[in-house]
Amino acid sequence: MTYFSLEFSILMIVFFAIYWLFHDDYKIQNISILIFSYIIYILINPYFALILFVYTFFIHYFALLIFVRRKCYIFATCVAFIILNLCFFKYFSSIKTSFDLVMNFFGLDFINLDIIFPIGISFYTFASITYLVEVHKKRRLESFLNLAIFLSFFPTLLSGPIMRSSFFFEQAYKKREFKHADLIIVLLIFGIVKKVLIANYLGIYSKSILDFPQSYNFVQLLSAVYAYAVQIYCDFSGYVDLVCAFALMLGFNLPLNFNMPYLSKNLKEFWSRWHISLSIFIKDYIYIPLGGSKKGLPRTIANIFIAFALSGIWHGNTLGFLIWGLLHGIGIAFLHLLALTKFSLQKIPALGRFLTFQFVCFAWIFFYYNKALEDLIEYFKACYYNFFQVPSYNDIYVLVSFAILFMIYPLFVNFREYCVKILNLTPFLLKPFIIAFILLLVFAFMPDGIPDFIYSSF
Structure with a gap:
């Protein structure tokens, strides 16, 4: 599915109508955004949606660890894991041959991974880094649900722009009006x-x-x-x-x-x-x-x-x-x-x-x-x-x-x-x-x- 497909156009019109039925409750609107974003991502590839959900889970607990411990080395370690995760998916196709050789050396040749690069992973990785920085520096912790809405926000999910968590949540907690x-x-x-x-x-x-x-x-x-x-x-x-x-x-x-x-x-x-x-x-x-x-x-x-x-x-x-x-x-x-x-x-x-x-x-x-x-x-x-x-x-x-x-x-x-x-x-x-x-x-x-x-x- 692409943003130019007939399927997306129909889904967007239906979602738009449902979304503004709850114009008095931004919390319900936020949940509807989360559901719609995951529906779009699942229709692109269910595997991508699963990776995003698991990734959100880890970011949530990284944030909790950073919030509780308040140590710079813990923050740096969490960010390092995030970057390594991005590098793994982004460059796995280039290192697959070497990876297979290592598996064969340890007698694990039955493991044959063929990993697809998830669309949008770079952009929600960068977004998650901005969130962890906010938690580390300004002590702003969000719930798992709110974090999931932020990281899966479908307008920025696939190719950006890179939106900082503070920029998003300032808008997410306000009653909205349809204008412009x-x-x-x-x-x-x-x-x-x-x-x-x-x-x-x-x-x-x-x-x-x-x-x-x-x-x-x-x-x-x-x-x-x-x-x-x-x-x-x-x-x-x-x-x-x-x-x-x-x-x-x-x-x-x-x-x-x-x-x-x-x-x-x-x-x-x-x-x-x-x-x-x-x-x-x-x-x-x-x-x-x-x-x-x-x-x-x-x-x-x-x-x-x-x-x-x-x-x-x-x-x-x-x-x-x-x-x-x-x-x-x-x-x-x-x-x-x-x-x-x-x-x-x-x-x-x-x-x-x-x-x-x-x-x-x-x-x-x-x-x-x-x-x-x-x-x-x-x-x-x-x-x-x-x-x-x-x-x-x-x-x-x-x-x-x-x-x-x-x-x-x-x-x-x-x-x-x-x-x-x-x-x-x-x-x-x-x-x-x-x-x-x-x-x-x-x-x-x-x-x-x-x-x-x-x-x-x-």
Whole structure:
């Protein structure tokens, strides 16, 4: 089941109606969220739901232990177990051969584990860490039921955004009102358009070139990288738009996760606009505990590399992901060194934005070819050997289209707010027809099939 399936749409409508029948009792609403979230997870895979339930049980008792003992080493040990659990599921496929050899050595060759990576485990693991930190630092302990609601909250369960426990429980213990209907509609339409139309078509275009780079000229190879950069943004931000709409339908707000990242004038700004909840999590729970920028420049740069290396490895234990993370670490470290010279591109923001976008797109190449360095090398070889191939007019038109898109992109800064205002001023009786017309156009022109969201595998 996906969020675009007919089954999910029907279940969501039924749940929405039942949920607001109990608008005067937020406790019943919370329990209904828990039930619905587990139903969705079970329909995806019952095995995933079982793992989440067992995981919630352990987190609850870890929290009790931390609350009662009040020892830093106990907190650190619990967090270490949580991280090891994530690593086990995330990287088991890579160590399965070694694991089997160890089992054979001890005469346990009858044990043949084949573990599937549970969708969403990274995000509810990060959420649980924020909860244990709250228990350790602020002595805020929740019941098992409330913890289960938080960790299984279906809008954030599969691919985030990463929501801190304090942010969630501040909303969970309040009476809710259904409002922001126009914003919900706009977010749903944005999410559908971004994923179904833009990301899917760009994915088809970029994949056809990037998977067989030897057959294409340099202009096409460059356009394919730009297409992938826009695709991965529209794919992930489209997902976030959808789940933000789902949360608003329940009276919850989710943390901001994207803020037009390709407008960034430098890499620091990019990471304050891209996957914001993950960036803040890494900053608060890895970078700052390592010392941040308060222990001298060499230590600051080392902390930056550690943080970005872990960010890369989190996406997958391949050299491509590690290089992708380290490239961003190198870029941020370079900005720290550049700051010592007091050189700045602030007076030329267009140039800073252009250079930042080119660097980010270059790093996306390593992100795309994360599984096999041979494919990555083939891409760069194709860029070198096919550089002087004469492109067709269509190839040039595509590249020029991306250049125009880059130039007009700043005009869309307040586009969502404008759409909400326009919808708000639209007569109520006309709204269903306008929404139906937009959706009809989307589904009429969409390509066949809807691939999974890119970040669902992380």
